[in-house]
Amino acid sequence: RHGWLTTMTRTRWIFAGQLGSQFDDGGRMLLVEARSVFGRRPMHRAKAHLILSALRHRVAELGDRVEFHQVDHYGEVVNGRTDLEVIDPTSYSARRFVRKLGAEVLPSRGFVTSEADFARWAGARPGKRLLLEDFYRSVRQRTGILMQGDTPVGGKWNFDAKNRHAPPKGAVTLGLPDPWWPTEDHIDAEVREDLDRWQADGLVQLVGADAPRRFAVTEAEANRALDDFIGSRLNDFGPFEDATLTGDWSMAHSLLSAPLNLGLLNPLEVAERVAAEYDAGRAPLASVEGFVRQIIGWRDYVWHLYWHLGEQYPRTNNYLQATNPLPRAFLELDSAAVEANCLSQSIEGLNARGWAHHIQRLMILGNWSLQRGYDPAALSDWFTDMFIDGTPWVMAANVIGMSQHADGGIVATKPYVAGGAYLNSMTDYCGGCRFNPKVRLGDDACPFTAGYWAFLDRNERLLASNFRLKMPYASLRRLPDRDAIAMQERVRDRF
Numbered sequence: 001r002h003g004w005l006t007t008m009t010r011t012r013w014i015f016a017g018q019l020g021s022q023f024d025d026g027g028r029m030l031l032v033e034a035r036s037v038f039g040r041r042p043m044h045r046a047k048a049h050l051i052l053s054a055l056r057h058r059v060a061e062l063g064d065r066v067e068f069h070q071v072d073h074y075g076e077v078v079n080g081r082t083d084l085e086v087i088d089p090t091s092y093s094a095r096r097f098v099r100k101l102g103a104e105v106l107p108s109r110g111f112v113t114s115e116a117d118f119a120r121w122a123g124a125r126p127g128k129r130l131l132l133e134d135f136y137r138s139v140r141q142r143t144g145i146l147m148q149g150d151t152p153v154g155g156k157w158n159f160d161a162k163n164r165h166a167p168p169k170g171a172v173t174l175g176l177p178d179p180w181w182p183t184e185d186h187i188d189a190e191v192r193e194d195l196d197r198w199q200a201d202g203l204v205q206l207v208g209a210d211a212p213r214r215f216a217v218t219e220a221e222a223n224r225a226l227d228d229f230i231g232s233r234l235n236d237f238g239p240f241e242d243a244t245l246t247g248d249w250s251m252a253h254s255l256l257s258a259p260l261n262l263g264l265l266n267p268l269e270v271a272e273r274v275a276a277e278y279d280a281g282r283a284p285l286a287s288v289e290g291f292v293r294q295i296i297g298w299r300d301y302v303w304h305l306y307w308h309l310g311e312q313y314p315r316t317n318n319y320l321q322a323t324n325p326l327p328r329a330f331l332e333l334d335s336a337a338v339e340a341n342c343l344s345q346s347i348e349g350l351n352a353r354g355w356a357h358h359i360q361r362l363m364i365l366g367n368w369s370l371q372r373g374y375d376p377a378a379l380s381d382w383f384t385d386m387f388i389d390g391t392p393w394v395m396a397a398n399v400i401g402m403s404q405h406a407d408g409g410i411v412a413t414k415p416y417v418a419g420g421a422y423l424n425s426m427t428d429y430c431g432g433c434r435f436n437p438k439v440r441l442g443d444d445a446c447p448f449t450a451g452y453w454a455f456l457d458r459n460e461r462l463l464a465s466n467f468r469l470k471m472p473y474a475s476l477r478r479l480p481d482r483d484a485i486a487m488q489e490r491v492r493d494r495f
């Protein structure tokens, strides 16, 4: 089975997350575009476009070395084949499928640390919390990135105190050049025509704007996007990592999650390139460390937690018993159906680009969903389908654990819930909003401020004993209008 003949003749089936050269060892390749993948649930048009464009661009690049099929279901091409090998794919269902097929399975790639590395790291801390900070430090030590021997460069592991500023007062944008984005070609035009036809035939339900493609689909484009980030936004990444301005959709973010998740960039190389900017004296340590932490810390950690927490984790955890359905504004990305400016702007940006930055995801869309008690599994599907970088492995820790606290505290020790005061300090949305972040009762009551108190009120039995929520619960108990707020938010129909 492992003899030279089979090695010579084996064909490597690669998936949409494996489109870069790090997944290519020079042999024959198989790519299958299965239309059913795009028709399972409503999907953002920009996401469907990005994936199809990326697959077809890879086919064009590989030329004679690739066997390419466009079918309804994968099985039509791969069932019964005995010549296939795969690099372990990124979801439970895909892993099951390739094993059932009997394909030769190679270890996964596309992350800084392997699953065996993580298992060893986690195994060395029996009974302890698996903290991002500890994991991140171990990856710094293992890779030597931003290290001087055993000590972190600059004497500290973490420069958060220098980062995470409020947006500059009075500014409309950060004043950085517009991010680079690709020029569409004939492949994109064909994808657009196909999507139009599939939609007209009722085969797919596409949501969101049919805008020009903004994210990389080839390794060359991904490297252009990385160069652009390093050249024009890296230095401001740290200070404004958590800030939001209405007029600046990208802020100083890298916009690299999609090319990373498509496999077009090697995360270790990305981190090394960014660290080299500090070494060369071109970028401040606080920004460089903040970014490196996202790539070699958060991204790998979230990936490993997906496997560590288990397949059932997203469907079986609903600690806060949240069962409300997602509203039409979410499902149809209809920003006009929403009056709260922060929420409306975040949905509008998502509609336009299929992307939102971390704070819009966590502290606006996620925070809102947590406060309103949306079903976490449905929300997780929504994040997967509506974001160009959405993939199941990202959802477990980010949506179920961190954002919705649906696991009762396995991933994060407290829910990411915040009221209008936080949003008013970290964004410029409140100035243009018909609600007032300081008001919690009545027509002008900010649905985030009132929603924050109503959330604490509703979940008191489950959350009041959480040490990190002691202060908020003490404040809730002092609120003279607590019952009236809870009642107001139970029946709120305008937000």
Ligand code: FAD
Residues within 6 Å of the ligand: 252, 253, 254, 255, 256, 257, 258, 260, 261, 294, 295, 298, 299, 302, 356, 357, 358, 359, 361, 362, 366, 383, 384, 387, 389, 390, 391, 394, 398, 399, 402, 403
């Ligand atoms: P930057 O802010 O420039 O960060 C650099 C890179 O770090 C990102 O490209 C990403 O690869 C990595 N990264 C940073 N934080 C995380 C994290 N928490 N988890 C995983 N990777 C991280 N990321 C996705 O890749 N796909 C998703 O579908 C996704 N959904 C999210 C949903 C919620 C509710 C939350 C709270 C976070 C989600 N994230 C997701 C993580 C993060 O918000 C995005 O990676 C980031 O906003 C993408 O924009 P960027 O490339 O400009 O990131």
